[in-house]
Amino acid sequence: MKQNKSKTISILIPVFNEEAYLGKLLKHLKLNSTTKNVLEVICIDGGSTDKTISIALQYGTTVVHSKKGRARQMNLGAEHASGEILYFLHADTYPPKGFDRFILEAIEQGHQSGCFRMQFDTKNPILRTFAWLSRINHTLCRGGDQSLFIQNGLFNKTEGFNEEYLIYEDTEFIKRLYGQTKFKILPDHVITSAxxxxxxxxxxxxxxxxxxxxxxxxxxxxxxxxxxxxxxxxxx
Known part of the structure; x- marks a missing residue:
């Protein structure tokens, strides 16, 4: 891929006591990004009492301290982000190899927001069926475990996540995005923990x-x- 120097990506990870997963994810991101457009990785910590912060710092990640609440944490992370594209990712979700390239290509094609399809790290046939539904481009099939990319300008225009939602904040936000932009479902999969x-x-x-x-x-x-x-x- 010809590198697009005009677009940079900020990866935003809300965390709270994620020592069991965060190091694996941060290593995974380094091994599976294929462009130089990932500008930064920001962990927004909601008051962890385990080794989450030290693990983040060990991998050279920026740590932002926040009150607990994923919507609040992600909004705060966006305020600190310098990238033109925001990529929201859960600490137990692993994007595919070349995820940054896929996101950049979608943005270049005119998609201002979108996500990947999802797979669970299990062979449970029922959960695999529910994960299969993530390929359908409808709000009923959306969730934060699929990750979310969005242009920074659109995020600001839509005022980000509604902090009144202590759960369901991803779905509520994505529903609003469906009303304002052509939401893109990328064909590759993130792997998320069950x-x-x-x-x-x-x-x-x-x-x-x-x-x-x-x-x-x-x-x-x-x-x-x-x-x-x-x-x-x-x-x-």
Whole structure:
């Protein structure tokens, strides 16, 4: 790929006690970026009490300190970012080789925002089926585990993530993006951890996530969604 010197990428990773995953991800990013357009990696820490911060610093990552809350953390990270493209990534999600090139190509083709398809790190057939649905370009098939790239200018124009949402912030934001831009689903896959499904049980988690989607569709606000999540998934 001919390098596009006019576009740089800031990778933004919200973290909270992610010592088990963060080092693997940061190493993965270095090994799998294929251009020189990745300007910086920023970890936005929500008050970790483990080795998350020291691991981030060990890999030369910029650390920004924030109050806990993924929407708040990601917005703060965007404020500190210098790249023209923001790439939001969870600490347990691994993008494909050449992810930066794929993002740059999508931007060059006129797509201001988008994500990758997703696969779970499990052979569970039900979860693999749900992951397969991530190729469908519809808001019902979107989620933060698929990662998100967006031009910095569009992020500012849309005022970023709604910090009233303590969960569902990715989906709420992406729904707004669908109304303002042609959202792009890249054909390659990120690999994301199924740890929550393994810890709690995939039937329970998938059922309650479906209920959260339904509640949102029926008009439930951010407080009601978080209360449901806290009761059934966070503290089952």
């Amino acid at each position: 740890r929550k499904y393994r810890e709690i049980g995939w039937i329970r988690v998938q059922f309650h996530f479906a209920m959260i989607h339904l509640k949102n569709y029926l008009g439930a606000g951010p407080d009601e969604l978080f209360q449901y999540y806290s009761k059934h998934i966070l503290n089952p």
